[in-house]
Amino acid sequence: MLDIRRITEKDKALMLAMLKDFYHSPAVDHLVADEVLERTASDAAAGNGIDGYLLYDGDDPVGYSLVTSFYAAEVGGKCVMIEDLYLKEACRGKGYGHQFFAWIQEQYKDARRFRLEVTMENTGAIALYQRLGFQWLNYGQMALERP
Secondary structure: OEEEEEOOHHHHHHHHHHHHHHHOOOOOOOOOOHHHHHHHHHHHHHOOOOEEEEEEEOOEEEEEEEEEEEEEOOOOEEEEEEEEEEEOHHHOOOOHHHHHHHHHHHHOOOEEEEEEOOOOOOHHHHHHHHHOOOOOOOOOOOOOOOO
16 A cells, blocks of 8 residues: 655655656656756755655655646646656556555645656556546647756
8 A cells, every 4th residue: 555755854865866766767858967856855855846755655665756736727727747756666567656646636636637747768657647547738848947
């Protein structure tokens, strides 16, 4: 059974190790500097604009998630962005993803849309998301990065 706990300051090193594993995997299509990942772990622990969660099976950490939310005019309400959902390789295919998505929909009851990004190479995640009812949004994204 999956236990989901909000990250605290004492959890930063654990989350950072998993962040680095995720961001240095084929699930991410661009390089993210370690100092950015360190800032992300710190912001999640502080609740600074991002909700960070650690996923456990008993006392064993199995993954993490980062979540933000914003108003989306195209749905007329709150959109929850699942920034990251990471499960350790040995923990995939055990139902944790299904449990996480049931939990997040319960936690964010006022959300009108749940959104996430996935690389085309991450076929296992795509299959899960489609089974859960996620559909492709057919438009590109643009970004302006600031240091």
